[in-house]
Amino acid sequence: MKKLEIITRPEKLDIVKRILAKNEYSGMTVTAAMGCGHQKGVLKEFEQLNLDINLLPKIQIMTVVMDEDAEDIIQELQQQLSTGAVGDGKIFVSDVMDVIRIRTGERGEKTL
Ligand SMILES: Nc1ncnc2c1ncn2[C@@H]1O[C@H](COP(=O)(O)OP(=O)(O)OP(=O)(O)O)[C@@H](O)[C@H]1O
Numbered sequence: 001m002k003k004l005e006i007i008t009r010p011e012k013l014d015i016v017k018r019i020l021a022k023n024e025y026s027g028m029t030v031t032a033a034m035g036c037g038h039q040k041g042v043l044k045e046f047e048q049l050n051l052d053i054n055l056l057p058k059i060q061i062m063t064v065v066m067d068e069d070a071e072d073i074i075q076e077l078q079q080q081l082s083t084g085a086v087g088d089g090k091i092f093v094s095d096v097m098d099v100i101r102i103r104t105g106e107r108g109e110k111t112l
């Protein structure tokens with residue numbers, strides 16, 4: 001299993017939900033986030049003012065998917081979330097050792 005942590009623009013949440021639903025995943029955790037990347041959060045229009053605005057609003061969507069589905073989902077997310085402008089975000093991918101459905105004690109892929 002792979003954990004995808006998708007950090008992107010808040011207005012892109014619906015696109016992420018649609019891509020996950022299309023791939024038959026409904027489980028996700030969505031968090032309002034503040035962050036910065038390469039540009040250290042400086043907005044183009046404020047650049048000359050040199051204001052210390054260094055965190056911009058983002059959303060973080062955490063979802064765990066099966067290994068065999070991860071690459072297709074990642075490709076689709078990258079293509080549909082890219083505007084070509086800085087600040088589009090990132091997808092962090094990591095291995096998940098196990099998942100436990102608390103209600104039943106089931107473990108692994110069948111819980112997703
Ligand atoms: N190395 C990182 N670790 C953790 N979170 C990060 C990292 N880089 C970016 N983020 C998160 O992703 C958000 C969007 O980052 P952003 O798209 O600006 O990355 P970037 O590397 O600057 O790419 P770009 O040049 O396209 O803007 C940030 O606001 C932050 O929340």
Ligand SMILES: [Mg+2]
Nearest residue numbers: 037038039087
């Ligand atoms: Mg950036």
